[in-house]
Structure formats: C-alpha cells, structure tokens
Amino acid sequence: MFFSLCFSQTKNKENLIDGQINKIDWTSFQVSTNYFVQIALNDSLINKLGYNDSILICKLFNHLSINSKTVTIHVLLTHIFEPQNGSFSCSYNAEGSIINYCYNNLKWRYDLKAKRYVINKNEIRSIRSYWKKVINNNFKIEH
Numbered sequence: 001m002f003f004s005l006c007f008s009q010t011k012n013k014e015n016l017i018d019g020q021i022n023k024i025d026w027t028s029f030q031v032s033t034n035y036f037v038q039i040a041l042n043d044s045l046i047n048k049l050g051y052n053d054s055i056l057i058c059k060l061f062n063h064l065s066i067n068s069k070t071v072t073i074h075v076l077l078t079h080i081f082e083p084q085n086g087s088f089s090c091s092y093n094a095e096g097s098i099i100n101y102c103y104n105n106l107k108w109r110y111d112l113k114a115k116r117y118v119i120n121k122n123e124i125r126s127i128r129s130y131w132k133k134v135i136n137n138n139f140k141i142e143h
Contacts, residue, residue, distance in 0.1 A: 061073075071117075
C-alpha cells in the first residue's frame with residue numbers, strides 16, 4: 001500500500017514537472033533594461049517547479065538540448081546550483097539588427113529582422129557538458 005501511494009505521488013509530481021517543462025520556450029524569460037540589463041524568469045514557472053529535487057533536475061537536464069528551452073533551463077539551473085552567479089550582458093551588432101546575449105557563459109542572439117532567437121548548437125553542447133559536471137557532483141543523471 002505504502003509503495004503504491006509513494007509511486008502515485010511520484011508519478012503525479014513527474015506529470016506536474018513534465019507539464020511545466022513542456023511550457024518552457026523563448027517566452028519563459030524576459031530581458032529588462034531598466035537602469036541596467038537583467039534577465040528574469042516567469043515567476044509562475046519558478047513557483048510551480050520548486051528547486052533542488054532530483055526528478056526536476058534530471059528532467060531539466062534532459063531538456064537542455066532543446067534550443068527553445070536551453071536559456072530558461074540554464075537560468076533555472078544557475079538559480080538552483082549557483083545562485084551567487086548571475087552574469088548577464090547584451091550588445092548590438094554594428095548594423096543594429098542583432099542583439100547578442102550572454103548569461104553565465106551561454107551565448108545566444110535575437111535577430112530583430114527575423115524576430116526570432118537563435119542559439120548555436122556548440123553553445124548548447126558546451127553548456128550541457130558544463131551542467132553535466134555540476135549536476136553529477138550532486139545527483140546521478142539518467143540520460
């Protein structure tokens with residue numbers, strides 16, 4: 001009886017996490033330029049996911065390679081494992097048609113003409129490798 005109750009609660013938690021991760025995309029964060037430039041996550045996303053849970057961490061890591069989710073998951077993992085870090089910058093290219101962003105060594109850009117975000121696959125591989133090392137110090141990753 002106890003096992004089935006725990007399994008049911010774990011399955012419900014996994015379904016909640018899956019539902020929230022499925023909602024993550026390029027609109028899950030905002031760049032604010034009031035007085036200084038900063039990146040902010042959607043508050044409801046943070047409140048619904050919670051922190052420091054092995055199921056959540058593994059699922060976030062497993063979705064890190066999806067380019068529309070990479071930035072938000074990177075920011076979430078930074079908040080969980082390295083809350084003291086928060087280095088964020090942005091700059092425009094010479095023509096003013098591209099905004100280049102960098103948050104804790106992850107780089108991506110926004111194309112103003114095409115009105116879309118772009119992230120290089122090498123950036124995703126690099127940040128995934130970084131988080132694998134960090135997370136392995138705290139949790140066993142199933143991938």
